[in-house]
Amino acid sequence: MYREDFPMFKQDYIYLDNGATTFKPQIVIDAITDYYCNYSANAHRGDYSISYKVDLEYEGARKKVAEFINADINEVVFNSGSTEGLNTIVSGFFDNLVDPGDEIIISKSEHASNVLPWFRLANKHNLKIVYVPLDANLHITLEGIKSVITSNTKVIALAETTNVVGDIRPIKAICEYAHKNNIFVVVDGAQSTPHKETDVKDSDVDFLVFSGHKMCGPTGIGVLYGKKELLEELDPLILGGGMNESFDSEKEIYLKDIPQRLEAGTPNIAGAIGLGAAIDYLQNIGMDNISIYEQKLKNYLVSKLLEIEHIKIINEEAGSGIVAFNIEGIFSQDVAYYLNKYNVCVRAGNHCAKILKSVTGVKNTVRVSLYFYNTYEEIDSLIELLMDKEKILKEMI
Amino acid sequence: MNTELKRQIMLDNYSNPFHKETKDKDYIKTNANNISCIDDINLFLKIENDIIIDAYFDGEACAISTSSTSIMLKNIINKNINDVKEYINNFENMIYEKEYNKDILKEALVYDEIYKQENRKTCATLPYEALKKAIAKN
Numbered sequence: 313m314y315r316e317d318f319p320m321f322k323q324d325y326i327y328l329d330n331g332a333t334t335f336k337p338q339i340v341i342d343a344i345t346d347y348y349c350n351y352s353a354n355a356h357r358g359d360y361s362i363s364y365k366v367d368l369e370y371e372g373a374r375k376k377v378a379e380f381i382n383a384d385i386n387e388v389v390f391n392s393g394s395t396e397g398l399n400t401i402v403s404g405f406f407d408n409l410v411d412p413g414d415e416i417i418i419s420k421s422e423h424a425s426n427v428l429p430w431f432r433l434a435n436k437h438n439l440k441i442v443y444v445p446l447d448a449n450l451h452i453t454l455e456g457i458k459s460v461i462t463s464n465t466k467v468i469a470l471a472e473t474t475n476v477v478g479d480i481r482p483i484k485a486i487c488e489y490a491h492k493n494n495i496f497v498v499v500d501g502a503q504s505t506p507h508k509e510t511d512v513k514d515s516d517v518d519f520l521v522f523s524g525h526k527m528c529g530p531t532g533i534g535v536l537y538g539k540k541e542l543l544e545e546l547d548p549l550i551l552g553g554g555m556n557e558s559f560d561s562e563k564e565i566y567l568k569d570i571p572q573r574l575e576a577g578t579p580n581i582a583g584a585i586g587l588g589a590a591i592d593y594l595q596n597i598g599m600d601n602i603s604i605y606e607q608k609l610k611n612y613l614v615s616k617l618l619e620i621e622h623i624k625i626i627n628e629e630a631g632s633g634i635v636a637f638n639i640e641g642i643f644s645q646d647v648a649y650y651l652n653k654y655n656v657c658v659r660a661g662n663h664c665a666k667i668l669k670s671v672t673g674v675k676n677t678v679r680v681s682l683y684f685y686n687t688y689e690e691i692d693s694l695i696e697l698l699m700d701k702e703k704i705l706k707e708m709i
Numbered sequence: 710m711n712t713e714l715k716r717q718i719m720l721d722n723y724s725n726p727f728h729k730e731t732k733d734k735d736y737i738k739t740n741a742n743n744i745s746c747i748d749d750i751n752l753f754l755k756i757e758n759d760i761i762i763d764a765y766f767d768g769e770a771c772a773i774s775t776s777s778t779s780i781m782l783k784n785i786i787n788k789n790i791n792d793v794k795e796y797i798n799n800f801e802n803m804i805y806e807k808e809y810n811k812d813i814l815k816e817a818l819v820y821d822e823i824y825k826q827e828n829r830k831t832c833a834t835l836p837y838e839a840l841k842k843a844i845a846k847n
């Protein structure tokens with residue numbers, strides 16, 4: 313199903329690295345090409361008709377994003393992706409807000425993009441980084457969060473779904489508890505928004521970021537969501553055209569309203585339009601259908617892997633379509649090289665979660681990350697290839 | 710050397726690497742890693758009077774990198790720095806499909822066909838990057 317929508321599947325790949333990025337359906341490619349071929353003008357210059365069309369399409373994409381995550385349209389800021397979004401939140405919002413001694417709660421399974429900006433902030437303002445305890449399955453519970461909250465806790469920043477363990481965090485419950493204690497919640501949606509229903513009003517998150525390329529959209533486009541009153545307080549990190557109302561020679565600057573204030577310079581117009589098309593595509597399938605299917609497929613994969621003696625799964629219990637494992641005595645990258653000989657694409661390594669090894673003792677893993685276009689047949693082919701350890705040892709070099 | 714023998718030599722050096730042990734401050738320590746993979750190797754060299762009198766390594770790396778490091782160490786211990794430089798040149802020439810002297814490469818000849826796998830050339834040359842850094846540090 314759906315596979316005929318994706319030009320990449322004309323080649324014979326078994327693509328199991330969707331946590332890194334996803335394939336693009338033809339309609340996304342067409343939307344981008346249509347912009348470049350038929351109305352290739354700049355945005356916010358509505359003096360002539362093709363530029364007016366750009367505004368309609370660009371702002372139309374913003375509306376699609378807003379509906380997709382149940383936000384208001386002016387709460388959606390386009391940027392280059394999750395990494396930029398997290399940096400903007402840390403340096404544009406929290407940098408002005410924190411005091412020495414404040415505490416920031418993250419976890420040891422966060423992606424580097426949700427760790428390093430906080431480290432820098434902590435070093436600059438003398439803050440404390442506090443790690444939520446992970447349970448035996450490496451998951452986070454509300455109880456675990458409660459156990460590390462103190463009167464100094466300023467913000468909890470977590471991925472909704474982590475990119476190695478693949479656990480889905482109880483974001484709504486965390487927000488409810490955090491807000492009662494005047495704590496902000498920042499959510500990294502890079503691995504969740506592409507795979508499950510996201511509703512910022514229901515979960516009540518303060519900030520959310522995600523990346524277009526991990527949800528069938530183009531590279532170089534992403535979204536920063538923030539509650540209106542918080543975005544109003546967010547200092548733009550980049551100043552220039554498109555974000556100011558006026559300025560004079562006395563160095564007075566008057567900024568535009570959000571979200572334009574936070575989108576200096578010519579935006580990634582093609583990217584936003586492509587992301588809009590990707591959202592239409594995903595909505596058409598239905599986010600619930602996507603998560604249900606991925607979960608079934610993942611359960612099937614896990615049950616098959618469990619039958620193979622030389623395989624050790626790190627995250628059997630994860631609620632997402634991410635499975636990390638190792639083959640006894642074989643370096644993960646050698647497994648990936650071996651699978652590549654059969655056009656099977658998986659990722660080996662620490663997956664940017666470099667502090668996770670201090671909890672698991674496992675530094676590198678092979679990671680399979682599924683999407684709705686993966687099939688049971690692909691899983692069977694993978695299992696077939698992993699079954700015979702001698703064959704792997706023989707063919708990995 | 711046939712492919713099967715080459716593979717066996719690599720696997721032997723991977724499973725039972727030569728001088729895989731962490732060394733202390735008496736040794737020159739250098740690291741090699743590369744952006745496209747997760748290999749991460751530390752090299753420990755002891756150089757006296759321009760002779761590499763001792764060499765070890767540690768770290769986590771794939772079968773090609775690990776075996777290549779193991780073989781490299783066997784080939785450089787008790788060698789004069791200039792000979793080692795000559796050896797490095799020859800090894801790199803082999804990997805990059807240029808003229809090279811087979812005689813001085815010994816076991817390292819098992820990588821003479823690695824150019825056929827573009828994405829694994831950097832695995833084979835990884836320890837040589839660390840070795841070059843160590844020599845420059847000396």
Ligand SMILES: Cc1ncc(COP(=O)(O)O)c(C=O)c1O
Pocket residue numbers: 331332392393394395396423425426471473474475500502503523
């Ligand atoms: C959990 C998580 N956060 C953040 C990112 C960063 O996303 P991007 O590289 O698109 O900015 C990733 C991507 O790998 C991720 O998996």
